[in-house]
Amino acid sequence: MRRRAFFVVGLPVLLVMAQAWAASDVRGVRLWRAPDNTRLVFDLSGPVQHNVFTLAAPDRIVIDVSNAALKTSIEQLPLKNTPITGMRAAQRTADELRLVIDLSAEVTPKSFTLDPNQEYGHRLVVDLFDKGSDVDTPSVPATVTPSVPAAPVAPTLPATKRPTSPSARRDIVIAIDAGHGGEDPGALGPGNAREKDVVLAIAKRLQTQINAEKGYRAELTRTGDYFIPLRKRTEIARKKGADLFVSIHADAAPRSVAYGASVYALSDRGATSETARWLADTENQSDLIGGVGNVSLDDKDRMLAGVLLDLSMTATLSSSLDVGQRVLRNMGRIAPLHKDRVEQAGFMVLKSPDIPSILVETGFISNPGEANKLRSANHQQALARSIHTGIRQFFQQSPPPGTYIAWLRDSGKVSIGMREHTVRSGESLALIAQRYQVTLDSLRRANKLDSNIIKIGQTLTIPASTLASQQ
Structure with missing residues (x-):
């Protein structure tokens, strides 16, 4: 009886093991080009094990996929403006597929597998980073030395932003981050509405509006349909010398009746609502590559480092909540609000101690009515205008030193x-x-x-x- 019970209990386990080792088909291949890397995505019928390595003279990438067979063509990919010159495939053994990527230049490969999501099934992702790209560099400066403001104002600017002379008057720089992109479509709505497309359109409209005003300059973290890891988005903003980071999203909720625009700032504690917590978890899961995101204060005493970081976060969060409330108030004039105050949650994309940062949810794309509005050019323009107005109001009150807007206020020649x-x-x-x-x-x-x-x-x-x- 004991032996019979053993086999009955063990049968499901054996079935699971057999399924895990069953051959998976490579059913499709897609390619995305970003400014510093090329992403290849292999659509699979099931999970796989894989190994990636490089070969030189000539440069090429080899991908060995265990228990897989190629069931699609790999010859029709759009290779223009990429380092890939061609792809080849062969069944190396009965249960191992070998893919070879021919290259025109040296690249650094990184690979990982993804579980199914709303739009895609199992995937193998291979990122090819161009030579000289900062794929392995830290996403924050080596040292952050924050100032202690007397009142909640924008944090003191890093040395690279300070004007070289009293007469130098730089622009206020706004980094606009269109969420998701490329392989990551973000939230999906009715009528094939995709978050990544809607938010890029709004971000571009916002950039145009900001750049039309003297004293301001807007920079996009992504300008096309490609994926950027969450932490790298703030790194791009920092390299652009950003005074403010604005991440644009149009998320979904478990219930399609959820509606309304929202503005979020980082929370160093718990989320202020269940929706904020759910959205933060959803957005953070989109960063599938990972990486380091900690501020290095290794040259400081441990207690001093903690105090400095706490002061920086306090000043930055104060400014984030200020600008966020102004943006929210203006958005409320053209769209219903999900909540009438800035909410706080642990969004990874907002974790930048030295740059005030907000995340703007322009609406719920899972709501059929809001999905239609979010795809409308007129509504996108109005949303961008309301965000722009809130940003302008904030910097009129707290312009960074050395900027043209600060000069307008301080010179007395033109009223703020x-x-x-x-x-x-x-x-x-x-x-x-x-x-x-x-x-x-x-x-x-x-x-x-x-x-x-x-x-x-x-x-x-x-x-x-x-x-x-x-x-």
């Missing part, structure tokens, strides 16, 4: 909030007034206009926003 706008094709005076949230009459008075007629290329003075002064 007075800005310039160059008229572009398709713009009307009423549209410009709406964009900057000023009245049409005040805009005419500021420019001594007798009518609403303006010309392309004309420079307009934008008066201080009444809304901004009230906040």
Whole structure:
């Protein structure tokens, strides 16, 4: 009886083992090109074991996949602007597939497997990093030495941002991060709505609006459809000299009735709501590569290092909550809000001690009504405008030292909030007034206009926003 019981219990285990070792088919191959790497994604019918190594003279990558067979063509991939010149495949043994990638230049490979998600099944991902890319460099500077502000204002800028002379007046730099991208579609909505596409469109509109205003410069962390690890996004922002990091998303919720825009800042404790916790977990799971993200304070006494980091986080979180509340208030004028305050959660993409950072959820793409709006060019433009207005209001009150906006405030020549706008094709005076949230009459008075007629290329003075002064 004991032996019979053993075999009955062991049968499911044997079945699981047999399934685990069953051959998997490579059913498709996709390719994504990013500025410093090329990503190959092999779609699989099941999990696999694999090994990747490089060969020289000529340069090539070899991928051995155990218990797999090729069931698709690998000859039609778009190889232009990549280091890949061709791909070959052969069944090395009865149960091992060998893939060879021919290269025109040396690369550094990294590989990993992915479990199924909403859109794809099992996958093998091989990233080929261009020579000279910073794939293995830390994502933060070696040392962070934060200042202690007397009041909640933007943190003191790193030395690389300070002007070289009193007359130097730099732009305020806004890093705009469109979430997800490439192999990672983000949340999926009805009608084939994909988060990665919607947020990139909004990010580009926001960049255009910010760059049209003197004293500001917007930089995108990604400019196309490719994936960037979460920690590298803040690294890109830091390299651009960012004064503010804004991550744009359009997430989903377990229930399709969830709706409304939200703004999040980092929390050094628990999340402020169950939704914030769920969204943070979802976003953090999208970083499938990993890497280091800790601030190095090795040259400091342990207690001093903790104090310095705590002070930096306090100052930065204070600024993040400030700008986040202004953005949220303006978004509430054109879209329903999920919560009427900035929420906090442990988003990995916001963990940058020296840059104020916010994550903007433009709506729930899982909600059919909001999905339709998020795909609308007019709504995207309005969302970008509301985010831009909140950012402007924050920096009018707390402009970083050495910037053009700080000079406007401190010189007394122009009151804070007075800005310039160059008229572009398709713009009307009423549209410009709406964009900057000023009245049409005040805009005419500021420019001594007798009518609403303006010309392309004309420079307009934008008066201080009444809304901004009230906040």
